[in-house]
Amino acid sequence: MFVALCALGTWQVQRLHWKNDVLARIEASERSPPTPLGASAEPYAKVVAAGRFDHEREALLGVEVRGTTLGAHLLTPLLRAGHAPVLVDRGWIPLERNRPVDRPEGEISVTGFVRDADRRDWLSPEDDAPGRRFYVFDPEAIGSALGLPEAPAPFGLVALAPRTAAPAGAGPSPLPEPARGLPRPNNPHLGYAITWYGLAASLVAVLVAFARRRDDAATTTGDHSA
Numbered sequence: 001m002f003v004a005l006c007a008l009g010t011w012q013v014q015r016l017h018w019k020n021d022v023l024a025r026i027e028a029s030e031r032s033p034p035t036p037l038g039a040s041a042e043p044y045a046k047v048v049a050a051g052r053f054d055h056e057r058e059a060l061l062g063v064e065v066r067g068t069t070l071g072a073h074l075l076t077p078l079l080r081a082g083h084a085p086v087l088v089d090r091g092w093i094p095l096e097r098n099r100p101v102d103r104p105e106g107e108i109s110v111t112g113f114v115r116d117a118d119r120r121d122w123l124s125p126e127d128d129a130p131g132r133r134f135y136v137f138d139p140e141a142i143g144s145a146l147g148l149p150e151a152p153a154p155f156g157l158v159a160l161a162p163r164t165a166a167p168a169g170a171g172p173s174p175l176p177e178p179a180r181g182l183p184r185p186n187n188p189h190l191g192y193a194i195t196w197y198g199l200a201a202s203l204v205a206v207l208v209a210f211a212r213r214r215d216d217a218a219t220t221t222g223d224h225s226a
Contacts (some may be wrong), residue, residue: 002203009196016189026182034111039083041114041155044182048111049157051080053088055103057146059132061089069094074101074176075134077148078110078157085148087139089115089158091176102174113182115156 037049060072125135129145143152161178
């Protein structure tokens, strides 16, 4: 048991170093200017991609409640010359529209961060491909369901909102509501490591106390026998 607890603590220390590296890369990516998106990219990298949106094949991804409003993320293929299409999470929209949805036409540039594909397991909800409702971000499966003529990139792009604020009195901005910054994954691994190592230390203390009590009992029994 002691070895198992120490192994779990060491595993969490390794996870802590890995998560700290991820957070450091996110910080560096957010401070740096976006780089042109090619055929491949690192997760959380801030990039800019040029192409045109295929609005005829847009879909909804996931479920998210904001305030009291149920919504999802608008997923639209970005067709790029010389590269595979990339699925762009353009941002959150309510399921019941209260504002117009902006659908830019022609050649555009999208700045965002790279998102890895999700891993599907037995707990993953089932997608509604005919209704274009997806709950697992699987670019290959989504691209096939949307009927893209070419397989999309194995990663996605989460669009970032422009830094310029809307002018005063301009009214509510059109949908969707893009991300305001790169995500920060939770980093609870230090607490987990302390917990596992603490349990290992507690186990040693209990064993020491038990051994001393047994020795004291044996000594008392010997004295009575004498």
